[in-house]
Amino acid sequence: MPELGEVAHAAKLLSTNLKGKTITKFITDAKDTLVFPSLSSQDRSQIESAYVSKRIADVGRHGKYFWIILSGGRQSDMTKKTGEYDVMLMHFGMTGWLKIQNVHSHFFPMERSRNGKKPDNYDEKAAAEPWPPKYHKFLLSTDDGIEIAFTDPRRLSRVRFLEIVNTKSDMETVEQVESELMKVEPLVRMGPDFSKVESRWSQDQFLEVLAKRRVPIKSLLLDQAVCAGVGNWMADEILFQSRIHPEQYTNKMGLKKMQLLYNMLCEVCEVAVETEGDTEKFPKSWLMLHRWSKRQKRGERPMTADGYIVDFVTVGGRTSCFVPELQKMENATGEEDDDASERKPQAKANSRTKKLKTEKEDKVVKPARTRRRTRKGDR
Structure with missing residues (x-):
């Protein structure tokens, strides 16, 4: 798009x-x-x-x-x-x-x-x-x-x-x-267009929006009511330049990261407009230049110009490109949360009755009864 x-x-x-x-x-x-x-x-x-x-x-x-x-x-x-x-x-x-x-x-x-x-x-x-x-x-x-x-x-x-x-x-x-x-x-x-100085929010206004939301930061950047014009690759670029993991929740970000995010949001939007989306004019340090790579054809992971491995994760139904070694999950204090990627939701206890929820109705599906096979010797 x-x-x-x-x-x-x-x-x-x-x-x-x-x-x-x-x-x-x-x-x-x-x-x-x-x-x-x-x-x-x-x-x-x-x-x-x-x-x-x-x-x-x-x-x-x-x-x-x-x-x-x-x-x-x-x-x-x-x-x-x-x-x-x-x-x-x-x-x-x-x-x-x-x-x-x-x-x-x-x-x-x-x-x-x-x-x-x-x-x-x-x-x-x-x-x-x-x-x-x-x-x-x-x-x-x-x-x-x-x-x-x-x-x-x-x-x-x-x-x-x-x-x-x-x-x-x-x-x-x-x-x-x-x-x-x-x-x-x-x-x-539509939200503000951050490529225009007269349109964009101030840093304080942007931080206030972040504080009120509790969503993955990638999803927030794609929200056109927040960042008009930002699409998938631009959101990935903003997060890479900010060194923020795309799955990082907005309410778990430190103040310095939020301030850096605002600066990179403005910068990436300005450069994208100044170059009119011409990839040949993008800065060589941009992740966008490496998200598609000939290495993928050989079954290898793409790499940045500095040799960092590029990986992909799905956030909000959209494929997100990021560098795991540089973009790590953090807690609210701004410290790296090493266990965040390893945590999994606690599984609910198994029961004999399964509840299958649909958009229209909730159905309770009970397990089928098994008939006991009668042998000749039991008669």
């Missing part, structure tokens, strides 16, 4: 190629009610006609969401209302992406590579693909000939068409429009 850095790259591509330009063509796949959850066939024609001739005022992002702001309101009723802005809000899901005709992008889907690195001939194959590309969900053209396609083979992405109405007489700048946009679903449920 595209995370914070990849979304920043997509927003940069849109800003560079669209900002200040006018839409001359806009076509959507109205049949796909998954990608377009609120778009009907009737809405499709209205949206497509309303967006044509609109000027693209700006492009923004927050976490894994990004958007295009169009100047002016919808004019399907032929009446222009001041203080109305059309916004196309997008989320890539697992396999969504933006393609711009004849414009190169360093992005490539990780699932197409076994070692997490771009194949040598990937760019050549991408350039040779026909236009419009397969699995496109909407096509957009501008007055200077730029053509953009939003693609998604698995249909897990989301595209919403919103209208932000001026509730204040002074809402004239893009920043004010974005402020109103953050009050709308689903953005209103």
Whole structure:
């Protein structure tokens, strides 16, 4: 799934190629009610006609969401209302992406590579693909000939068409429009984007959130209401740089570790955005560069550049990459808890009656009685 850095790259591509330009063509796949959850066939024609001739005022992002702001309101009723802005809000899901005709992008889907690195001939194959590309969900053209396609083979992405109405007489700048946009679903449920100084919590606010929760730290970092934009590999990187075990519970962390975690959260998010998710520009000390390794093909464990063995553990249903020798469980005092990994929940006493709990009901399953076989001599 595209995370914070990849979304920043997509927003940069849109800003560079669209900002200040006018839409001359806009076509959507109205049949796909998954990608377009609120778009009907009737809405499709209205949206497509309303967006044509609109000027693209700006492009923004927050976490894994990004958007295009169009100047002016919808004019399907032929009446222009001041203080109305059309916004196309997008989320890539697992396999969504933006393609711009004849414009190169360093992005490539990780699932197409076994070692997490771009194949040598990937760019050549991408350039040779026909236009419009397969699995496109909407096509957009501008007055200077730029053509953009939003693609998604698995249909897990989301595209919403919103209208932000001026509730204040002074809402004239893009920043004010974005402020109103953050009050709308689903953005209103998103936590801070730690790549932005103006968006992130202070260290004290972050520590207060940690103190109130009692969950594995990996699960907390993946919570979009806490860390918008942080996905699986970014959470692993933040924990590796903080030297924290992914299964470490938030209420069992020492103060110094929590402070270091906050600093690494901000740093990893900033670097991911600055590099726009380009792995070739990541620091050589990052764990992400070693989570996929050719050693795995030989049945060996991957290793970091310093020779530490990389291991994997499942936390909250997600595969977590970590270095056992550097990331150890701790108790609340900040000391290493050597026995934590060896502890197991105490097994309940066995009984002849087993209770099988399901989501719908609790059933009591009694053991079947065994019939005593009667021998001829016992008769």
